[in-house]
Amino acid sequence: QNQKTAWWGEDENLIRWGHLETFSPNKTFAFMVSLKRARAMKDWLGRGKGHGIRLHAVVKAGQHPGAYDVVTATIPGADAKLKDEEIAFSCHLDHQRPGANDNASGCATILEVARTVQKLISEGKLARPARTIRFIFPPEIEGTMAQLNGKPEFAKRIKAVVHMDMVGGGPETKAVFHATRGPMSLPSFVHDVAWAFADWVNDESYQFAATGKAHYPMVAPEGGKEPLRAEYSAYTMGSDHDVYQDSSFGIPAIYLNDWPDQYIHTNFDTAANIDPTKLKRAPLRRNEAEYDGGISNSERQFSPPPPGFQVPYDRRLNTSNRPKAAGDGLLTYSRKNEPRGPLAVFGYDYFAVHAKAAGVGTPKLLSYEGLWGGGEEYAYEVLNFADGKRNAQEIRDAVSAEYGPVALEMVVEYLKALEKIGLVEQVK
Ligand SMILES: [Zn+2]
CATH class of the missing domain: 3.40.630.10 (Zn peptidases)
Known part of the structure; x- marks a missing residue:
């Protein structure tokens, strides 16, 4: 789970840290060593007979409810x-x-x-x-x-x-x-x-x-x-x-x-x-x-920017030649009050766990690679846009503007999966 950059793997003295899967059924542990040490070990082991490495570890680890002091x-x-x-x-x-x-x-x-x-x-x-x-x-x-x-x-x-x-x-x-x-x-x-x-x-x-x-x-x-x-x-x-x-x-x-x-x-x-x-x-x-x-100002949304204030980022979306919603594109969903927060967080994926339990297959959107974003990002925003007002076509258009064009079917399939696991409900 470590991030790659252009310098990745260049400095063989770095010891990275990472984490194993939090809820893996296979309970295990791991050591992290530097690339230099790893190469030396590999070299040693490659010399054949009599070149073994013995590791001894006593690991006390477990999972239990705990408290955070923030x-x-x-x-x-x-x-x-x-x-x-x-x-x-x-x-x-x-x-x-x-x-x-x-x-x-x-x-x-x-x-x-x-x-x-x-x-x-x-x-x-x-x-x-x-x-x-x-x-x-x-x-x-x-x-x-x-x-x-x-x-x-x-x-x-x-x-x-x-x-x-x-x-x-x-x-x-x-x-x-x-x-x-x-x-x-x-x-x-x-x-x-x-x-x-x-x-x-x-x-x-x-x-x-x-x-x-x-x-x-x-x-x-x-x-x-x-x-x-x-x-x-x-x-x-x-x-x-x-x-x-x-x-x-x-x-x-x-x-x-x-x-x-x-x-x-x-x-x-x-x-x-x-x-x-x-x-x-x-x-x-x-x-x-x-x-x-x-x-300044009291409303939750604050006030609009003063006249003449330059918005450095162009958020305008050309809506004139959007396809009209039809069929599944008209489906409208509203996010329920619970659970709150993003579905995928470090070490836990609410969607994956509940989809599995409900027998819902993995929607294609989750592994989709768009021009400017991937599955996790599309999924985050599709759920965010499900406000009971936008229909599936409008949500598809919005995430397409944000992360690159995506098929309506993929967005609908994901919304239906969210409905099956009880995260959104259809608005008629
Ligand atoms: Zn970090």
């Missing part, structure tokens, strides 16, 4: 009404050591946001925001799933999220920094606001790198001077932002993330590869973006 803290809002609404900063605190970029960087950064904002408020330099700002440090995905399901009041109060997963990778990691938009099923202006700030940091840091002078160079004394070249990226899956933005919660989330990182999930993901300047620039941008959201 650390969370708030800066209470000032407005009597709005303080019950929250803007959340999220990260994930759970990975193998050293885990510097993934994800000590995100956790340390939101902690620094909390410290900075609180200090400025205490010193009277910054007005207390109208809404409450929350900071959450959960284990990735399953922690957020447990929290939003186990404590539904969180899901109700949180109106927008800034999720940071790998935000400090220096040049050595090969990282590109992304300000990632949400899925098309949940359009929100918060992504545009985030990008407006990211773009500003890009400009200021470039100005400084290029001329040695800028109003806001945002350089840490011990950090690099390279410009931040953050990219405004289409929605990608893989962390807690998927949980928030799932239609059962419907909370827009700004996802700030490095990708690639040649050292992800290895013993080389160390603090030495983290750039203090980048860490310094990261929170500033999010911070201001969210602070803005924190002080």
